[in-house]
Amino acid sequence: MKYVIIGNSAAGVSAVEGIRSADAAGEIVVISEERFPVYGRPLISYYLLGATDRSRMNYRPEDFYEKMGVRLMLGERAERIDVSAKEVVLKSGARVGYDKLLVATGSRPFDPPMEGLGEVKQKFHFMSMQDALDLEKALSVRKRALIVGAGLIGLKCLEGILGRVKSVTVVDMAGHILPSILDDAGAAIVQRELEAKGVRFCLSDSVKKFEQGTAHLAGGGSIPFDLLVVAVGVRPNVELVREAGGEVARGIVTDDHLRTSLPDVFAAGDCTESDDVSSGARKILALLPNATQQGFAAGVNMAGGDSAFGSAIPLNAIGFFGSHVLTAGSYTGESYTEADGDRYRRFFVQDGVLKGFILVNAPERAGIYTSLVRNRTPLAGLDTARLEAAPVLAAFPASVREAMLSREV
Amino acid sequence: MKRIYVNEKWCLGCHLCEYECAFANSGLDDIVKALKGKPVYPRVTVEDCGEVHFAVNCRHCSDAVCVRSCISGALSKGDDGVVRIDREKCVGCLTCVLVCPYGAVMPAPDGHAAMKCQLCTDNGFGEPNCVKHCPNNAIVFEERAEVRA
Numbered sequence: 417m418k419y420v421i422i423g424n425s426a427a428g429v430s431a432v433e434g435i436r437s438a439d440a441a442g443e444i445v446v447i448s449e450e451r452f453p454v455y456g457r458p459l460i461s462y463y464l465l466g467a468t469d470r471s472r473m474n475y476r477p478e479d480f481y482e483k484m485g486v487r488l489m490l491g492e493r494a495e496r497i498d499v500s501a502k503e504v505v506l507k508s509g510a511r512v513g514y515d516k517l518l519v520a521t522g523s524r525p526f527d528p529p530m531e532g533l534g535e536v537k538q539k540f541h542f543m544s545m546q547d548a549l550d551l552e553k554a555l556s557v558r559k560r561a562l563i564v565g566a567g568l569i570g571l572k573c574l575e576g577i578l579g580r581v582k583s584v585t586v587v588d589m590a591g592h593i594l595p596s597i598l599d600d601a602g603a604a605i606v607q608r609e610l611e612a613k614g615v616r617f618c619l620s621d622s623v624k625k626f627e628q629g630t631a632h633l634a635g636g637g638s639i640p641f642d643l644l645v646v647a648v649g650v651r652p653n654v655e656l657v658r659e660a661g662g663e664v665a666r667g668i669v670t671d672d673h674l675r676t677s678l679p680d681v682f683a684a685g686d687c688t689e690s691d692d693v694s695s696g697a698r699k700i701l702a703l704l705p706n707a708t709q710q711g712f713a714a715g716v717n718m719a720g721g722d723s724a725f726g727s728a729i730p731l732n733a734i735g736f737f738g739s740h741v742l743t744a745g746s747y748t749g750e751s752y753t754e755a756d757g758d759r760y761r762r763f764f765v766q767d768g769v770l771k772g773f774i775l776v777n778a779p780e781r782a783g784i785y786t787s788l789v790r791n792r793t794p795l796a797g798l799d800t801a802r803l804e805a806a807p808v809l810a811a812f813p814a815s816v817r818e819a820m821l822s823r824e825v
Numbered sequence: 826m827k828r829i830y831v832n833e834k835w836c837l838g839c840h841l842c843e844y845e846c847a848f849a850n851s852g853l854d855d856i857v858k859a860l861k862g863k864p865v866y867p868r869v870t871v872e873d874c875g876e877v878h879f880a881v882n883c884r885h886c887s888d889a890v891c892v893r894s895c896i897s898g899a900l901s902k903g904d905d906g907v908v909r910i911d912r913e914k915c916v917g918c919l920t921c922v923l924v925c926p927y928g929a930v931m932p933a934p935d936g937h938a939a940m941k942c943q944l945c946t947d948n949g950f951g952e953p954n955c956v957k958h959c960p961n962n963a964i965v966f967e968e969r970a971e972v973r974a
């Protein structure tokens with residue numbers, strides 16, 4: 417059996433592990449456009465911050481590929497899938513045959529139309545190790561940075577560079593920061609913390625035009641800057657599957673066994689859509705835990721096993737300079753809020769289950785809440801007064817607890 | 826593998842396991858020096874709920890969601906089944922805290938990393954020190970694979 421994986425990141429290496437859990441002998445080839453062995457992609461901001469370094473960013477031990485019997489093709493881009501010949505065509509023209517193929521191509525940054533963007537000399541994205549290294553070269557305590565996008569990636573970039581530049585300004589169309597995961601009140605706490613460190617935010621605003629080191633905003637203001645980071649969003653890399661005739665909606669469409677509509681072609685990670693069990697909607701969940709779980713299940717299935725992955729939910733753990741924002745699930749239904757200074761907790765309950773939550777600076781044991789969301793556990797059987805106060809296993813009936821703590825799990 | 830299991834009915838709620846855990850992981854060889862007058866940061870949590878008390882340790886899950894979710898590769902499951910954290914690699918993002926269904930990973934006191942029970946394989950004690958000092962066998966360290974469905 418010959419397995420080919422396109423993409424050497426969280427989903428790709430998890431698939432290698434999935435394959436090897438079921439097939440010790442088959443040949444595995446991993447094709448990667450990036451030239452580095454697998455690293456924790458989210459760690460690029462921690463790298464600039466100095467909280468980690470190149471040697472500790474390896475997501476798997478150095479001997480991983482050797483131990484797993486993987487032929488790693490670094491710096492090779494897959495251009496096309498030839499479904500009838502069962503071959504991947506590389507940019508170099510070479511063809512790599514497969515019995516089972518995994519597309520784990522992730523996503524790429526997206527530039528919104530902004531006048532003059534093309535002429536900005538010091539313009540960066542923040543998606544890859546190479547992006548971080550390029551940005552690092554441009555950092556200087558004499559330079560003013562402008563970040564367009566107050567989402568997860570823009571603000572992690574901010575944390576990474578704040579101490580290494582003269583100033584940072586962040587512009588976003590949304591009315592509050594981290595709009596995809598926070599409400600107004602939660603965002604206000606994080607914004608306050610960041611402003612106290614000297615960050616300037618221009619919210620409900622956007623760049624109309626770039627002109628020789630100045631960003632002119634739609635709201636009338638203008639911001640002089642020396643380097644620009646564009647972090648407004650990402651697009652899934654779906655083209656290989658789409659051009660081969662496979663089904664693609666916003667992301668690559670798969671079933672719960674990660675099979676695409678193309679024979680013997682699987683897909684996993686940020687390039688796919690998932691069923692978000694907390695909302696019932698299909699969406700792209702561009703999150704590492706989702707990529708690894710999908711990747712592992714895909715690998716098992718490629719090797720002839722039977723592994724369904726059907727418990728995807730939005731999950732975010734993000735923090736800045738010691739603060740912590742933990743969120744999960746969907747923000748629908750009735751909500752219950754508790755605010756106390758910089759600590760903020762909000763829970764969303766609908767149809768008798770916990771749908772989602774926001775925890776700002778209250779991380780302790782949050783996973784107990786997350787598993788309620790993921791498992792859609794009926795709250796009726798639980799001691800909800802205890803759960804509201806804190807995430808505790810004491811809120812479960814003794815028999816459930818027995819299964820958790822007195823048996824192998 | 827041998828894991829720590831709870832006998833809830835026998836737990837007195839004395840919290841001794843928490844102190845013994847904090848001591849075992851303090852790097853000091855005198856429990857008084859290690860703990861007296863200092864905040865205690867154990868990796869085991871005793872929950873008290875009226876008459877009911879029980880200790881929660883990492884379950885060293887067969888399919889550990891913390892390992893799959895870690896953004897840095899700091900968490901791994903060894904060939905011996907023990908789920909360990911590499912503090913050097915950990916960046917303290919707390920994704921593991923967000924996903925562990927038992928609330929068994931916690932922020933480390935220095936704020937830069939997470940910490941969890943590694944069954945005292947990492948501190949020279951060799952066997953779980955909490956279990957050793959539980960006065961009532963309310964936590965035990967044993968093989969229970971037979972109950973697996």
Ligand SMILES: Cc1cc2nc3c(=O)[nH]c(=O)nc-3n(C[C@H](O)[C@H](O)[C@H](O)COP(=O)(O)OP(=O)(O)OC[C@H]3O[C@@H](n4cnc5c(N)ncnc54)[C@H](O)[C@@H]3O)c2cc1C
Binds near residue numbers: 427447542543573
């Ligand atoms: C700055 C930053 C911070 C983040 N923080 C978090 C966080 O805290 N928590 C979290 O859960 N998630 C976070 N994420 C998201 C997380 O990194 C992704 O969800 C995860 O990396 C997805 O893994 P993947 O394997 O699906 O895709 P990717 O990691 O995107 O990898 C895809 C790989 O495929 C390669 N590739 C693509 N097309 C081709 C081709 N045609 N031929 C060959 N190779 C190809 C790419 O070069 C890339 O190496 C963050 C992302 C960024 C950028």
Ligand code: SF4
Binds near residue numbers: 882883890929
């Ligand atoms: S930390 Fe939690 S999820 Fe990880 S192995 Fe332990 S109990 Fe399981």
Ligand code: SF4
Binds near residue numbers: 897900
């Ligand atoms: S806190 Fe550390 S161990 Fe936990 S998920 Fe983040 S990097 Fe991994």
